[in-house]
Amino acid sequence: MAPLVERRPEGLYCPAGDFYIDPWRPVERAVITHAHADHARGGHQHYLSHVDAAQMLKTRLGGAISLQTLNYGEVIKLGGVQLSLHPAGHVLGSSQIRMVHQGQVWVVSGDYKIEAEPSCQAFEPLRCDVFVTESTFALPIYCWEPQSMVIEQISAWWQANAAKGIYSVLYTYSLGKAQRLAMALPDGPVWVHPAVDAIHACYRNAGRKIPLMPCWRGEQKPPAGSLLLVPPAIADSSALSRLAGYEDASVSGWMRLRGIRKRRALDRGFVMSDHADWQGLLWAIRQTGAQKIFVTHGQVDVLVRYLCEQGLDAAPLQALGWGEDV
Ligand SMILES: [Zn+2]
Numbered sequence: 010m011a012p013l014v015e016r017r018p019e020g021l022y023c024p025a026g027d028f029y030i031d032p033w034r035p036v037e038r039a040v041i042t043h044a045h046a047d048h049a050r051g052g053h054q055h056y057l058s059h060v061d062a063a064q065m066l067k068t069r070l071g072g073a074i075s076l077q078t079l080n081y082g083e084v085i086k087l088g089g090v091q092l093s094l095h096p097a098g099h100v101l102g103s104s105q106i107r108m109v110h111q112g113q114v115w116v117v118s119g120d121y122k123i124e125a126e127p128s129c130q131a132f133e134p135l136r137c138d139v140f141v142t143e144s145t146f147a148l149p150i151y152c153w154e155p156q157s158m159v160i161e162q163i164s165a166w167w168q169a170n171a172a173k174g175i176y177s178v179l180y181t182y183s184l185g186k187a188q189r190l191a192m193a194l195p196d197g198p199v200w201v202h203p204a205v206d207a208i209h210a211c212y213r214n215a216g217r218k219i220p221l222m223p224c225w226r227g228e229q230k231p232p233a234g235s236l237l238l239v240p241p242a243i244a245d246s247s248a249l250s251r252l253a254g255y256e257d258a259s260v261s262g263w264m265r266l267r268g269i270r271k272r273r274a275l276d277r278g279f280v281m282s283d284h285a286d287w288q289g290l291l292w293a294i295r296q297t298g299a300q301k302i303f304v305t306h307g308q309v310d311v312l313v314r315y316l317c318e319q320g321l322d323a324a325p326l327q328a329l330g331w332g333e334d335v
């Protein structure tokens with residue numbers, strides 16, 4: 010049977026439905042798994058996404074884009090394909106794409122996270138014949154602690170800084186990680202960068218209970234001991250240097266690698282990711298019961314080799330153009 014999804018220069022393409030998934034070059038019809046910039050690019054004629062991603066897509070790509078939205082589990086027909094979106098647990102509105110054509114079921118995972126937490130709907134394992142999985146953290150060294158433990162570590166660091174009368178500056182992705190932290194951090198003065206504030210508003214409009222946090226525009230001085238949620242891009246900015254006394258830290262799966270933490274000259278690194286870790290990837294793949302697994306977006310060769318050693322039929326589906334979330 011012909012593959013339901015193939016790789017073209019524009020991105021992953023479904024010939025039977027005549028649409029692309031997260032294409033990186035302009036196309037007629039784009040199905041978008043989630044609003045991170047390396048998945049949701051500008052220039053497409055028509056967009057399709059989960060309803061909770063709509064405001065973020067419009068904020069990022071312009072209010073005039075042609076955008077159709079679906080709820081999870083709602084089925085539509087595109088050409089000869091029945092398409093539905095299912096929770097990927099990665100960020101608000103993130104979706105796995107399920108496609109059915111002539112009795113074949115394919116699922117493209119997009120980015121996904123296994124641990125459930127209240128900032129977005131939890132990952133839903135789906136049975137399918139063919140599973141296209143991401144592999145961002147597909148190495149055995151990537152093994153996440155439960156979120157509650159990481160939050161305890163961050164809280165202890167914040168408290169120690171506050172006792173010294175200095176700020177705690179936390180670098181975090183504006184979309185996803187920042188909202189996850191905002192909902193999980195203990196009470197206390199937390200200020201957010203305008204980029205984070207804008208995404209907080211999208212989450213609140215979608216019904217997520219993000220606590221209100223003052224916006225830090227770089228001029229004001231938050232009360233001593235405050236914690237600041239800011240995007241990594243503002244490290245070493247003049248606004249930060251005006252704060253005088255602070256410690257900084259990053260919250261990311263990449264903090265598992267000591268070399269990265271050192272290179273960025275951070276005071277601390279907290280290991281927490283919006284992607285599945287090694288065991289999480291293997292668990293999700295087993296849940297699908299798929300006969301064929303295509304691997305994309307990350308440590309492709311490692312995961313393909315491991316799955317083949319386990320007797321599974323796995324192969325790379327390289328998707329150039331997808332990178333680290335921004
Ligand atoms: Zn992402």
Ligand SMILES: [Zn+2]
Nearest residue numbers: 120331332334
């Ligand atoms: Zn991604």
